Every structure is written in C-alpha cells, then in structure tokens.
Amino acid sequence: MAELTYRDAVARGIAQEMARDPDVVFLGEDVAKAGGVFKSTVGLLEQFGPLRVRDTPISEQAIMGAAMGAAMTGLKPIAEIMFSDFFAVCFDYIANEFPKSRYMSNGQVKCPLVVRTGNGAGSRFGAQHSQSVENWCMMIPGLKVVAPSTPLDVIGLLAAAVRDPDPVIFLEHKSLYATKGEVPDGEIVDTLGTAKIVRPGKDCTIIALALMVSRALEAAEKLKAEHGVDCEVIDVRSLVPLDTQTILGSVAKTHRLFTVEENPRLCGWGAEIVSIVADEAFYDLDGPPVRITTPHIPLPAADILEDAVLPTPDRIVDTVRRSLGS
Amino acid sequence: MATVKDRAPGPADSGLNDDIGENKRLQLYRTQVTIREAEQRAFDLFLQNLVKGTSHLSLGQEAVAAGFAGAMIKGDLSFCTYRGHAHTLARGVPVEKVLGELMQRDNGLMRGKGGSMHLTSVEHGVMGSYAIIGAHLPIACGAAWRAQYKGAKDVSVCFFGDGTTNIGAFHEALNFAAVWKLPVIFVCENNLYMEYTPIADVTAVEHPAADRASAYGLERIVIDGNDADAVYRTAKTAYDKARAGNGPSLIECMTYRHSGHSRADPAKYRPEGELERWKQRDPIKIYRERLLQFGVAEKVIADIDASVRKVVDDATEACKAAPNPPLDIITTDVYADGGWAWRN
Numbered sequence: 001m002a003e004l005t006y007r008d009a010v011a012r013g014i015a016q017e018m019a020r021d022p023d024v025v026f027l028g029e030d031v032a033k034a035g036g037v038f039k040s041t042v043g044l045l046e047q048f049g050p051l052r053v054r055d056t057p058i059s060e061q062a063i064m065g066a067a068m069g070a071a072m073t074g075l076k077p078i079a080e081i082m083f084s085d086f087f088a089v090c091f092d093y094i095a096n097e098f099p100k101s102r103y104m105s106n107g108q109v110k111c112p113l114v115v116r117t118g119n120g121a122g123s124r125f126g127a128q129h130s131q132s133v134e135n136w137c138m139m140i141p142g143l144k145v146v147a148p149s150t151p152l153d154v155i156g157l158l159a160a161a162v163r164d165p166d167p168v169i170f171l172e173h174k175s176l177y178a179t180k181g182e183v184p185d186g187e188i189v190d191t192l193g194t195a196k197i198v199r200p201g202k203d204c205t206i207i208a209l210a211l212m213v214s215r216a217l218e219a220a221e222k223l224k225a226e227h228g229v230d231c232e233v234i235d236v237r238s239l240v241p242l243d244t245q246t247i248l249g250s251v252a253k254t255h256r257l258f259t260v261e262e263n264p265r266l267c268g269w270g271a272e273i274v275s276i277v278a279d280e281a282f283y284d285l286d287g288p289p290v291r292i293t294t295p296h297i298p299l300p301a302a303d304i305l306e307d308a309v310l311p312t313p314d315r316i317v318d319t320v321r322r323s324l325g326s
Numbered sequence: 327m328a329t330v331k332d333r334a335p336g337p338a339d340s341g342l343n344d345d346i347g348e349n350k351r352l353q354l355y356r357t358q359v360t361i362r363e364a365e366q367r368a369f370d371l372f373l374q375n376l377v378k379g380t381s382h383l384s385l386g387q388e389a390v391a392a393g394f395a396g397a398m399i400k401g402d403l404s405f406c407t408y409r410g411h412a413h414t415l416a417r418g419v420p421v422e423k424v425l426g427e428l429m430q431r432d433n434g435l436m437r438g439k440g441g442s443m444h445l446t447s448v449e450h451g452v453m454g455s456y457a458i459i460g461a462h463l464p465i466a467c468g469a470a471w472r473a474q475y476k477g478a479k480d481v482s483v484c485f486f487g488d489g490t491t492n493i494g495a496f497h498e499a500l501n502f503a504a505v506w507k508l509p510v511i512f513v514c515e516n517n518l519y520m521e522y523t524p525i526a527d528v529t530a531v532e533h534p535a536a537d538r539a540s541a542y543g544l545e546r547i548v549i550d551g552n553d554a555d556a557v558y559r560t561a562k563t564a565y566d567k568a569r570a571g572n573g574p575s576l577i578e579c580m581t582y583r584h585s586g587h588s589r590a591d592p593a594k595y596r597p598e599g600e601l602e603r604w605k606q607r608d609p610i611k612i613y614r615e616r617l618l619q620f621g622v623a624e625k626v627i628a629d630i631d632a633s634v635r636k637v638v639d640d641a642t643e644a645c646k647a648a649p650n651p652p653l654d655i656i657t658t659d660v661y662a663d664g665g666w667a668w669r670n
C-alpha cells in the first residue's frame with residue numbers, strides 16, 4: 001500500500017500495462033521526453049524506450065489516425081490528447097472512425113485503443129481548456145467512456161481500458177492530478193461498466209463523476225451532520241457501458257435522484273440517467289429527479305467566476321435540502 | 327525515380343522482354359478489365375435502380391489500381407476512399423462480393439452494413455474505404471507504424487484524390503510519416519476534379535500532391551496514371567523503398583474519370599472535348615495496344631475479356647438472386663462482444 005497522486009497513478013497504470021504486453025505503445029504531444037504537460041507520464045520513456053513511448057507533432061488527427069491504424073493491425077495503442085477540448089480538432093476519429101469501423105465492416109475491423117485526455121475545469125484556463133466533454137463521447141455508439149475519480153480507479157480502469165477490445169475514451173480530470181489516494185501494491189485491474197457506491201445512504205441518491213464525486217461526498221457529510229439527510233453517493237465511473245443496475249437499485253432504495261455534472265446543462269450525461277430512471281423506475285421516485293449542472297455557458301477563466309458556475313458542495317447541499325424539503 | 331510528365335505511352339517505353347514480363351502484363355490487363363467491367367455493370371445496375379444509395383466509379387482510373395496492386399505482395403495493406411471499388415477488386419476481392427454490397431444484399435462484402443463507400447476485406451488486405459476526406463491517411467500511418475514496430479515487412483498504401491490534398495489530415499499524415507520514416511505510400515489519383523470543381527480552381531500549386539512533397543522532405547513524383555506499366559514501375563520502386571526501411575513516398579498519378587463524380591452525375595461542368603481527349607488515352611485501350619505490340623495474341627486478349635465478362639455476368643445474376651440482409655444484423659458488431667449493449 002502506498003499513497004499516490006492521481007498524476008502518478010496515470011504513469012503507473014500505463015507502465016503496468018506496457019510491462020505486461022509489448023503490443024501496448026504510447027504516443028502523444030510532449031509525452032515522452034517531457035513526461036507530459038501535466039507530468040503524468042514521467043519516467044515512461046526511460047522505462048520503455050523511444051520505440052514504445054513516442055513524441056508526436058502537434059497533429060491531433062495524425063495521433064488519432066495513427067492510433068487507429070495501429071490498433072486495427074495488432075497493437076494496443078494509448079494515445080494522449082493533451083486537453084479534451086482538442087477533441088474538436090480530431091473529432092472525425094472519435095465520431096466517425098474508431099466507433100464505426102467494426103460495424104461498417106460487419107465485424108472485420110477491430111479498434112482496441114485508448115485515448116487519454118485531460119478533461120474538466122478548475123484550472124482557470126478559460127473556455128477552450130476547461131471543458132468536460134464526456135457527453136460529446138457518450139452520444140456515439142461504438143465507444144466506451146470512462147472517467148476515474150481516484151488514483152486507484154485511474155490504474156484499475158486504465159488497465160481495463162487497455163485490455164478492452166473496443167475503443168475507450170479515458171477522461172482524466174485535470175483538477176484531480178494533484179490529489180492523493182491509497183493504492184495497493186501489485187497489479188490492479190478494474191472492470192469497465194461498473195459504478196461504485198462510495199457512500200451508502202437511505203434518503204436520496206446523488207450520482208457524480210470525476211471531480212464532482214468528492215464534492216458530492218463533502219455535501220453528503222454536511223447534509224448528514226447538519227440536516228440529518230442520509231445520502232447515497234454513487235461514482236458512476238463509466239458512462240458507457242453504463243451500470244444502470246447500481247443506479248436503479250439505489251433509487252429503489254432512496255426514492256430520490258440527484259445528478260451532479262460538470263457539463264453545461266444541455267445534453268449532459270445526467271439527462272440520460274434521469275431519462276432512464278423516469279422510464280424504468282418512475283414509481284420508485286417520491287419526487288422529481290434533479291440535475292445539478294454548470295449553467296449553459298462557455299466556462300469563464302477568472303477563479304471567482306469559474307468557482308461560481310461549477311457545482312459546489314454548498315450548491316449540492318442547498319439543492320438537495322430544498323428539494324427534499326428538509 | 328523519374329519524374330514523368332503527363333504524356334501518352336508508346337512502344338519506346340518498353341521492349342518485349344523488359345522488366346515487367348508477359349505474366350505480369352496479363353495480370354495488369356486482367357485487373358484493369360475486371361474493374362472496367364464491374365464498374366460499368368455497377369453503373370448499369372444503378373440506372374436500373376438495383377444499386378441503391380450512391381456509387382463512385384473509377385471508370386478511366388483503372389491503371390492506378392491495377393499498377394499498384396500488381397506491385398503488392400500478400401500482406402500489404404490498402405486504404406481506399408469511397409471511390410474504392412477499383413482498389414478492392416484489384417486485391418482479388420470477388421466481383422460478387424463487391425456488387426452484392428453495392429446492391430445492398432446479404433451476399434455483399436459487409437452484408438449491406440457498410441455500403442459502396444466502405445468496402446472492406448481484411449483477408450485481402452483491404453483495410454477499409456473511408457468516406458471522410460483525408461481520414462485514412464493518418465490511419466495508414468498507424469498501420470505502417472505497427473509494421474515498423476513489429477519488424478514486419480508489409481507496406482501500407484493509401485489512395486486518395488486531388489481534392490484530398492487540401493485537407494489538414496493530408497498534411498498531418500505526410501509530416502508524421504516522414505518524421506517517423508514509416509513504410510507507407512501515399513497515392514494521389516489526380517483526376518482533375520473534386521466533386522464538381524476543378525482542382526486547379528482551388529489549389530495554390532499546379533500539382534496538388536507532388537508540389538507539396540518538398541514540404542515534407544519527399545521527392546516530387548508525377549506519373550502517367552493511365553499507363554499501368556508506368557504505375558507498376560513507380561509503385562514497385564516505392565514498395566522497395568518502404569520495405570527497405572527508407573520511409574514514405576508520395577506519388578501523384580495523372581488520370582481522369584470517364585463518368586461523373588457519383589451516381590448519375592452527368593459531369594456537365596467539364597469543358598467540351600476534354601472527356602474525348604482523355605478517352606483517346608483510355609488506360610485499357612492503351613494497354614490492349616501495348617499487349618499487341620509485345621506480341622500477345624489477339625485471342626489471348628479476347629479470352630481474358632470473355633472470361634472477365636462471364637465473371638461479372640455470373641456475379642450480377644448471383645446478386646440479383648441474393649436475399650436482402652436479415653434484420654437481426656442491425657445490432658451486431660457495434661462492440662467487440664458482437665452486440666450493441668451500452669448498459670447492463
């Protein structure tokens with residue numbers, strides 16, 4: 001057991017998989033010699049050499065295309081896109097190429113790759129370096145989409161993603177890189193498509209992802225201590241596949257649902273979860289499901305403005321209290 | 327590699343017992359005729375409403391496909407565009423499978439799940455046909471990277487049009503391939519037009535691919551894309567170079583499509599006489615004359631023509647008789663487990 005940062009967990013997860021399988025290769029901008037702009041890939045070049053850990057030009061389409069071509073023909077590439085906002089300049093691969101090649105070829109073409117990227121707000125970088133784009137990916141059939149909230153999950157889900165035969169979008173939260181957590185020694189492998197109940201409770205279900213998980217947990221502690229409301233908090237972890245059983249099971253128990261999303265309002269992942277619960281567990285609900293989101297705006301840069309728009313523990317507490325009438 | 331200007335080939339190009347040899351020449355001829363017959367049939371079937379959706383024919387561009395395929399060895403990989411029937415057939419994919427996909431029948435190459443723009447036959451090295459302009463150049467780089475990494479000797483080739491040289495992925499891929507010295511060959515089929523707009527109207531240089539080569543440290547290569555021998559020789563040099571670990575090539579083949587861009591496009595945007603001039607240099611006409619000059623008997627040529635015609639006729643009948651794809655394949659192969667489940 002050791003305490004590890006989320007940032008170091010990324011490097012450990014990649015190293016674990018590269019050491020296991022010589023077909024795992026890693027490419028991206030500034031990832032090799034420089035160890036990544038978030039310093040999350042330090043040491044990999046030294047450990048695995050320049051044939052397996054490769055710096056690329058600033059060519060997001062080439063990075064994504066090369067990863068796909070390598071994956072189609074037998075490698076297991078991990079590609080890094082520095083900021084998830086840059087998905088927009090290589091979105092063809094995310095929307096048209098990775099997820100459709102198997103289907104269009106009637107199963108002939110495989111695409112076992114992982115795209116890692118720095119996602120999310122909190123760094124005061126402004127609207128083009130702070131977005132949460134998991135919903136951009138979630139809407140595309142053929143992709144898998146995961147977003148870990150702890151160092152342990154980074155390693156376990158990254159290992160699962162690399163071993164998965166489908167294209168996986170792996171969203172690391174930039175504001176979590178410096179956070180720490182306990183990580184056991186030895187190989188760690190998790191399972192895609194599994195949510196985690198990170199705090200059991202009976203009065204309401206709060207579903208969160210990535211940075212929002214710790215905020216939901218903080219809110220839950222406050223709601224319990226100050227208002228006697230016992231919240232169940234679920235880290236959804238994997239948007240595709242989606243662990244609806246854990247979500248529906250929780251709602252059946254608590255009868256109330258809240259989602260905490262960093263995305264702007266429209267078409268955030270919480271909307272899909274609310275829709276599933278409304279369809280399939282409507283009579284389990286004692287009140288309307290409530291989405292707590294960033295407003296439908298581009299993210300502002302200034303700390304005071306950015307802090308005002310992301311869901312905070314206080315906003316979660318207020319929303320839950322108002323909604324439960326407690 | 328010589329830089330050959332756009333010109334008609336003649337007997338001076340080669341002698342009877344030259345480097346290509348009769349067997350290879352007959353193969354190049356057969357491939358071109360197969361493409362010609364199959365594409366012509368696809369057009370006829372389109373007019374009969376039996377080819378649905380769209381189709382982008384390579385009538386007039388057969389020599390590029392035949393010449394490159396003739397230089398490939400088993401295991402080499404092809405990446406094509408929506409105008410990819412020719413390159414797919416050239417790798418030996420059965421005509422029936424191609425026409426079946428165009429007719430969206432269950433006997434099609436992908437059982438109707440891909441359609442005419444996405445012909446794929448991994449077992450023949452056809453790693454897909456891509457309908458987003460430029461997308462497959464980086465993908466071909468990745469396949470070549472795998473070969474380089476694994477020490478495999480296969481080479482990836484990527485075919486695309488003149489219009490594709492103005493999209494970002496073209497430039498990203500060329501730089502990437504050159505810097506990584508990848509065993510990949512980029513083949514621009516310059517047929518003078520994008521969909522309807524002449525490439526010259528929208529491009530800063532005369533040769534949209536070759537004139538960009540120097541920006542990536544590559545040789546400037548323009549060849550007569552209607553002469554299968556010229557294509558074959560150039561292709562062979564590029565394959566040898568890639569296999570020897572000497573990196574990518576960019577080859578611009580001057581050619582012309584006899585039909586419109588797609589479907590039943592009448593191609594009214596072309597100046598009068600242009601099509602007729604290019605038809606004088608029809609690759610198949612040229613090649614037939616070449617074979618005769620080399621002393622191949624008329625009967626040998628006629629036999630090839632007849633046997634190809636029969637293959638295409640039989641394929642047409644088989645496709646007409648083939649059932650539609652069953653509805654239960656709608657949800658197969660979205661994910662690697664064979665299904666489409668996105669939730670538990």
Ligand SMILES: Cc1ncc(C[n+]2csc(CCOP(=O)(O)OP(=O)(O)O)c2C)c(N)n1
Pocket residue numbers: 409457458459486487488489490491517519520521587
């Ligand atoms: C990114 C993108 N933009 C536009 C199109 C529409 N489109 C399809 S084919 C084509 C013309 C391509 O011309 P060229 O590269 O010369 O190939 P050709 O069709 O002549 O073989 C265009 C614009 C597309 N498929 N993808």
Ligand SMILES: [Mg+2]
Pocket residue numbers: 487488489515516517518519520521
């Ligand atoms: Mg063109």
